[in-house]
Amino acid sequence: MKRFSLNQATTKHWPLPELVAGCVEAGVTGVGLWREDIQAYGVQKSAALARDAGLAVTSLCRSGFFQEPGWEEENKRAIDEAAALGAPALVLVSGGLPPGSRDVDAARAHVGEAIGALVPYALDAGVQLAIEALHPMFASDRCVVSTLKQALDLAAPYPAEAVGVVIDTYHLWWDDAVWEQIARAGRERRIASFQVADWVTPLPAGVLLGRGLPGTGCVELRRFREAVDAAGYTGPIEVEVFAEEVWARPGREVLDETLELYRTHVV
């Protein structure tokens, strides 16, 4: 339980003060927060809310989107927000192909350069940039980084305290190279965040909101948890599920079920 963290996206419509109170009541000690929510509530106010409740902010989701105009300023703002919240890791989703482009190699190379440009700022802020590989079904429109190997290769030129990776079971479970890459991520001290969701089918239109709570799908979640542990990772385990039918339910009910499933299928 002490490693469990509730990613805010799992209980998307639970207002932040209620979420914080609900976590405290349930004995949860960490939360992963989202930029749009902390911006709406106020960054400093959000930071104070979590701090006063004794909750660690385990990650801030998310920035990146390096094909958008103004990506550099936007990412620096996100780094500032992560620092203000005391979040050790800022999750980066790289964005897809630029409009009209078919050049995925160039898009991936640009992601590496863009991250490099943010490294000094991240080091100054004490925030680790966490490159997230998204499932290849998002490669064209959301994230050209599709495997843990790609994420680690992009991180490689930079110091580990500035650039790490996210290991997200939902995005990586299908990849038979993931186990050796998790071990590599540990050796290279790059594991910035470990996020858990399950894979369920059929996928909904748009494929974004089709995740399952832990244990409701086909991912070997415990195998992932044991692999990150074996790689030397001792940090938080965030449950992050995007699903309309989960969002439709009361936050506390979802949190309680998530904790039960986490105990059964993850730890």
Add this chain to the structure above:
Amino acid sequence: MKRFSLNQATTKHWPLPELVAGCVEAGVTGVGLWREDIQAYGVQKSAALARDAGLAVTSLCRSGFFQEPGWEEENKRAIDEAAALGAPALVLVSGGLPPGSRDVDAARAHVGEAIGALVPYALDAGVQLAIEALHPMFASDRCVVSTLKQALDLAAPYPAEAVGVVIDTYHLWWDDAVWEQIARAGRERRIASFQVADWVTPLPAGVLLGRGLPGTGCVELRRFREAVDAAGYTGPIEVEVFAEEVWARPGREVLDETLELYRTHVV
């Protein structure tokens, strides 16, 4: 034009005799056929129809589904059908996880063993089994073989005349290892079929019917065609698109547009 082949799935509702006549009128010399269609029309009758029209049957789609009861008999029947049609390649889609299973490694291993069991029968029939890697978004429910590297590794223990691979742009475009694996496939004489479709988003619910005609999406189709050529492949280039809005249109209209797009984006 002489390498172009129309995969029947692109014009799904075009009855076989009309499809054959339409291909002949358009100067097309090859078709890829589907088992349910040739079974409905009659296997021998379908073979005669294509032969009498001077059309080569470039592949038969599809068999595999090795987690189903009776897979061995069903796959032998498919090999017989391919032989009857004179199709050099039988496309194998491996099937997903067995019901209730989370063990994707075991499912992949079983695919390799099942293919091995079919090798003598395929050699006798003169049909090459063509392992198709499907996009990782199908890994749980349709095909546990997710990359060209996996397909080639599964084929490796068996003679190339018995077991090859399909290179399908739709399924493989996101993979940065695909180029070295295409070269490997050529070296190992495993390229049994080259199929072309484009990647378009947003994906529809269920994600099966979201493909685009060549040039309507983000795949570097010409780069793929040049890569298979450079690997020594000189066989047919099938266009295979599953999309409700394409299926809703008259077959001949779709064929003419496909030919135009093929000339512009593939050759």
